[in-house]
Amino acid sequence: MSTRAESLHAYIRDRRWFGGKGREFTVTDVRRLGAVPGHATSPIVVDLVELTFDDGSGQAETELYQLPMVLVTDPDTRLDHAFVGWWEDPDHGWVHAYDAIHDRSSMTLFLKAFASPPADDAGITFVRVPGHEIDLDAIPAPFSGEQSNSSVLFGDDSVLKVFRKITRGENPDITTHRALTEVGSTHIAALYGWIEARSDDGSPLHLAMLQEFLRTASDGWEIALASVRDLFSEGDLHADEVGGDFAAEAARLGTALAEVHEQLRDAFGVETVKAASVADQMNERLDQAVEVVPELGEHADRLRGAYTALADLGDFPVQRIHGDLHLGQTLRTIKGWKLVDFEGEPAKPLAERMLPDSPWRDVAGMLRSFDYAPHAMARSMPEDDPAVVAQRDHRAEEWAARNKAALLAAYAGDPEVLAGPALTHDEGVQVAAYVADKTVYECVYEARNRPSWLQIPLAAAARVGTP
Ligand SMILES: Nc1ncnc2c1ncn2[C@@H]1O[C@H](COP(=O)(O)OP(=O)(O)O)[C@@H](O)[C@H]1O
Ligand SMILES: O=P(O)(O)O[C@H]1O[C@H](CO)[C@@H](O[C@H]2O[C@H](CO)[C@@H](O)[C@H](O)[C@H]2O)[C@H](O)[C@H]1O
Numbered sequence: 441m442s443t444r445a446e447s448l449h450a451y452i453r454d455r456r457w458f459g460g461k462g463r464e465f466t467v468t469d470v471r472r473l474g475a476v477p478g479h480a481t482s483p484i485v486v487d488l489v490e491l492t493f494d495d496g497s498g499q500a501e502t503e504l505y506q507l508p509m510v511l512v513t514d515p516d517t518r519l520d521h522a523f524v525g526w527w528e529d530p531d532h533g534w535v536h537a538y539d540a541i542h543d544r545s546s547m548t549l550f551l552k553a554f555a556s557p558p559a560d561d562a563g564i565t566f567v568r569v570p571g572h573e574i575d576l577d578a579i580p581a582p583f584s585g586e587q588s589n590s591s592v593l594f595g596d597d598s599v600l601k602v603f604r605k606i607t608r609g610e611n612p613d614i615t616t617h618r619a620l621t622e623v624g625s626t627h628i629a630a631l632y633g634w635i636e637a638r639s640d641d642g643s644p645l646h647l648a649m650l651q652e653f654l655r656t657a658s659d660g661w662e663i664a665l666a667s668v669r670d671l672f673s674e675g676d677l678h679a680d681e682v683g684g685d686f687a688a689e690a691a692r693l694g695t696a697l698a699e700v701h702e703q704l705r706d707a708f709g710v711e712t713v714k715a716a717s718v719a720d721q722m723n724e725r726l727d728q729a730v731e732v733v734p735e736l737g738e739h740a741d742r743l744r745g746a747y748t749a750l751a752d753l754g755d756f757p758v759q760r761i762h763g764d765l766h767l768g769q770t771l772r773t774i775k776g777w778k779l780v781d782f783e784g785e786p787a788k789p790l791a792e793r794m795l796p797d798s799p800w801r802d803v804a805g806m807l808r809s810f811d812y813a814p815h816a817m818a819r820s821m822p823e824d825d826p827a828v829v830a831q832r833d834h835r836a837e838e839w840a841a842r843n844k845a846a847l848l849a850a851y852a853g854d855p856e857v858l859a860g861p862a863l864t865h866d867e868g869v870q871v872a873a874y875v876a877d878k879t880v881y882e883c884v885y886e887a888r889n890r891p892s893w894l895q896i897p898l899a900a901a902a903r904v905g906t907p
Pocket of ligand 1: 587588589590599601629651652653654655659768769771780781783
């Protein structure tokens with residue numbers, strides 16, 4: 441028989457959403473945040489599990505993970521895949537605990553709680569945003585594309601994104617969506633509500649977000665890959681001649697991003713930042729990245745050149761931004777492009793992700809994605825003939841350049857200009873520095889998560905500063 445802590449350890453360790461893969465940790469605390477009422481026999485509870493990572497350096501780190509669970513007295517074989525453990529629960533005695541995300545009746549009660557919020561002493565609060573009549577009878581189904589969090593779809597009406605790693609304080613996914621929903625932005629999935637609790641120090645714990653389900657959505661990354669596939673299969677045609685040309689979509693993405701940035705400026709305001717201090721942070725990030733990816737050292741001079749040019753700008757404006765924008769965070773619907781997942785860069789502490797930043801960081805994220813798409817596609821089509829490889833490389837550059845130009849021109853307000861300088865000198869310097877910084881981040885991300893893709897950002901680092 442294992443203890444509650446051992447069961448939680450084993451369950452969390454193997455989950456896709458667990459961010460500490462490969463690191464040793466122990467479960468050092470379990471705090472019951474509250475309960476969702478309504479289940480006749482099986483309590484639904486929300487626990488906050490504290491994990492402590494100790495790599496032996498003497499500096500233990502803790503992280504909090506959220507686990508909504510349904511506690512039943514007899515095993516439920518339908519939920520075998522979501523079995524967390526069997527233990528003596530402090531409030532409910534001997535129970536079999538299952539991850540509630542996978543339990544339809546638990547998730548129905550989560551949804552209904554938005555309409556009839558539990559009493560104040562339930563520990564968790566369901567907040568509803570006015571403006572949408574939630575379909576309370578919609579059937580829940582966990583999202584198959586589970587990533588860093590767990591999402592549950594309710595019919596074709598709404599999605600509940602349950603944050604797994606929890607940080608004390610506000611979650612920018614909620615606060616940014618809320619502000620954009622209030623101004624009626626057409627480039628996001630509207631916020632319908634959220635769930636929160638209080639931390640022991642009184643600060644908010646944002647637990648989940650209920651938002652519009654974009655039922656006609658196609659993933660921007662997949663659409664871009666399809667366009668590249670089309671181009672690669674027509675070796676002698678140019679990017680503007682093949683059926684799947686993406687440039688008009690890239691331009692629409694640029695326009696959508698510009699609108700969202702403007703709405704975020706109106707909602708959260710604008711500040712100025714010293715360019716030299718931003719350049720210092722980029723240099724520091726590069727120093728740390730070279731420790732993880734030593735090959736980056738070969739390109740350090742050209743990367744630092746981009747940061748020096750940035751430092752020379754003096755001051756520049758910063759504002760609330762998306763923070764981790766790439767094609768995988770864009771969805772094409774029949775009503776245009778939508779941006780999702782405003783949580784910011786996963787590697788940064790939450791407090792840092794909320795800080796105003798340059799909108800050019802988001803633009804740079806998209807430009808990097810236009811480099812990734814053709815190179816990722818080329819990797820998935822192994823080829824021995826050097827002539828075909830060279831032709832593809834050439835086409836890949838062409839595809840990336842065409843779509844980058846289209847996005848930049850539209851972002852800068854001129855979607856007709858598909859080539860030539862759409863940006864001022866200062867804007868160009870910022871784009872170059874943020875592209876360099878994102879490339880460095882990607883090298884570390886790939887080295888840790890997908891080493892076989894490391895070559896994509898490394899090759900880009902070698903090109904920084906070249907036209
Ligand atoms: N409102 C929505 N409607 C439809 N699909 C969505 C919606 N929000 C996200 N998605 C899809 O789910 C995926 C994961 O969402 P995301 O917010 O990025 O979650 P995570 O934080 O778990 O990575 C997205 O790439 C997108 O394909
Ligand atoms: O979506 P997340 O918030 O988890 O973002 C992380 O993972 C992304 C990969 O899924 C990573 O994006 C990089 O790879 C993409 C292709 O898979 C590419 O389109 C992006 O341009 C590239 O940065 C992202 O950087 C990371 O934060």
